Amino acid sequence: MVALSARDKAARRRPVPLPVKGRYRRIKTVVAGLLLGLFFLVPWIRWDRGGDMPGQAVMFDVPGRRFFFFGLEFWPQDLPLVLGLMVLGALGLFLATTISGRVWCGFTCPQTVWTDLFFTGDRLADRIAGKGTPAAKALRQVFWIGLSLLTGFGFAAWFTDVTTLPGRLLGGGLSSGLFGTVAVLTATTWALAGYARERVCLHMCPWPRFQSALLDADTLVVTYDSGRGEPRGKKRLPLRADLGGPGGDTARGDCVDCNKCFAVCPTGVDIRDGLQMGCIGCGLCIDACDDVMGKLGRPGRLIDFASEAGVVPKPRRLLPRPKILIFGAAMMVTIALLGYGLLAVQKVTVDLQPQRNPPFVRLSDGSVRNDYLLRVDHRLPALAAVAVSVAGLPGATVRFGESEGPTLALGEDRSGSDRLMITLPRNALDTAGLDADGHKPIILVLTNAATGRVIERENSYFWGPP
Template sequence: MVALDISHARRRPLPQADAPVRAPAAPSAPRRKADAPRPGGPVTPQSVKGRFRRIKWTSLAFCLAVYGLLPFLRWDRGPDAPGQAVLFDFVKGRLYVFFIEIWPQELYYLTGLLILASLVLILLNAVAGRVWCGFLCPQTVWTDLFLAVERAIEGDRRERLRKREAGLGPRRIAELAAKHAAWLAIATWTGAGLVLYFGDAPQTLRDLMAGEASALAYAWVAIIAGLTYLLAGFAREQVCTFMCPWPRLQGAIWDPEALTVNYRDYRGEPRGSAKKAEQLRAAGEPAGDCVDCLQCVTVCPIGIDIREGPNFACINCGLCVDACDGVMTKLNRPTGLIAYESWTNIERGRRREPQSRRVIRPKTLGLAAAALALAGGMGVALAQRTAGSLTVLHDRNPTAVRLSDGRVRNGYTLRLVNKDRRARTFAIAVTGGGDVALALIGSQTVEAEGDATVEVRATLTGAGAASGPVVFEARDLSGAARFQAADTFMAAP
């Protein structure tokens, strides 16, 4: 049995029933003033070095580079077509992503993409918990960037805490002004970067800098900049804990086999200083490897104590792993006291049982298969789609009328979508429905401009009184395309 908590820095004793091999914990060493938690205050994490910190720096640089440079990538789509690789064109109602062009009628592709993203996120959770939150989530990336600026200007954790308690002075005011100016510059760049995805990036950037962009563009820059400044500068861990719905879903999808950040309490307890541990071991008494240095707490961007057990607020960033490994290395003790480990193995370790990792298991295989199947289906659908479509809307009131000569007539609205960038001329024909004659209101051919939708009225007139299926066909006179749509010829009452 495991209880998962979402509180911040609240200590509770580990359940003795789950850990029969552990002796009672030794009293914790007194916290120094700079290490003590600040109730109600912001979490102030300490910098740390290690492999997971390097991975986070790499992911931060990658995400920021993609976000800032992607709008400037070019993609040749031919004449009279936008040359931006990724573009959300609201004017024409198009979404361009490299060689893919999505029309408003094809928003089901975006729905499929959202479902695919959800499947991948759940798969990542089954493999390594909230690893997305720790390394790739935009909130984490921008918060890391804001924290890096804060450290560069104000110093590391101890110095920042000391300066907060010392009050305001000329130097402190100058530091705060420099920090917030840098934050606002980053936030403004973030807002402007998002606007570049909705218009030609070089031209939009020139218009923004020259003050010639639309009021709507400046409004969105201000909105995104304000949100970035607020969430990454002030809300920080509150977003990851309380505002984001993902930790709330952990109760339903938490997997004890996932490789999440965990504390090997069967090895670390009872806690005590290095000197005290040596004395206990020399006397033949149990002593754990944890020296209660609180490094795992001070480096945590969420402000939790991973030694208390699984916590929904943990974003699996691994910084506490780096901090603990550094302390263990200095003490010439084995690393891995805090590590990416499954909770199942933690319980096996308490019982002194052999441990095994099951990353590949039915759950992960099923999620991976579902994600691959959905991605493959979307890929096939994209590959097989045509450069246009034909839909038919049957008149509803009345569905059919009887003419004075006894024949039956049905009315239809044909909607022809030409996704090609050049104009096309289509001939309309109909099959099925018995002996029926097709007539178009106006010209007997349909002229469709490039990147346009055209509607035309059509009638079917037949001598028979029976209902039956009919198939309308729009054929490009150049022979390049042919679209079909099925409907019904209705008998008159």
């Protein structure tokens, strides 16, 4: 990689790159459309969970410390799954970079997608109000602020009921946390996509610094075929003899030095200077040059995704490269582990806290009672109450403080907690099998109160007189 040239630095002051048509422009537009569609529309998908549960298919419920994804529900204890997803994403990024350089940066990175959107707004403003006029500048700001607000709203929609969000936003009924989310996202979008733009890629993002370690001689990166293009020269000059032209002392290569590749580049890179840190691999310069070559009646792909070996030949090895095999295998293992983790997700969690001060209470009829605090959380589709019984302590009875029976009602938030009392009658004490210290292991059996199906077992201890 080479340092940015003075021309590249000057390009950063260029307001808006020229628009371009072509294959990579179309791919960029389709990918951006899909990603923006996902970002703005997914929160609007409904999913009936019954009761007071959120009716949003995908939602980060921060106050409830849950994440809903259609029929799945994730809790903080599922953090290893999130870490697994992050590892999978990182491996996918490494793999894509090894194969095709910075395709993530050029096509899918949010900074690229939003900057592209803002460029479109700028061009529209120039077209409506006249390029460089004060009215165009004002109109640009209108677009910037409008798009930023929309982004802030779209981001907040992942954390709350989106159907009521506009009303709460306009009516002042938004929590300070959500209001702050909208405000911060609006401000950062305005600053990063409206003002900073490619400066984020050039100066703030650490990824370009790492990615060079992943590139090898077979990685496809945007490359200018200098062997064919040089010496560059004006169109009127004769073409080199080996390219089919008349040749001569002033003969030029295929590059007519029109600067179109440079003018369309969103990061202000002249790819003819070689692979540079500023190049995000978006392919727009390929489209621009192909257009020029087409008009000149010359073959396209003077600039192309190619390996370090040059535009011709194409990469020698694409798949059997060690790095690709390692990343591919690591991704497979991660996917298998994630699949196993998803299947093994605990549907019911039980928190049983013995109240050991004192460890047991002797009642007036001689029976012995232990108190516990039981909390049950679940993510089953239908579970209104659990019935609790004790195994391993013959004769013991179970009673909750609230229901005064062995049943714990679970709320609409799929959780319930209450004081649990396990009582051993006087006449069962001798045969209960308490050890010399007066305690005995027990198993709390939780069943679905409606169906009688066992849903969880929890180990604990019962304490009595030594």
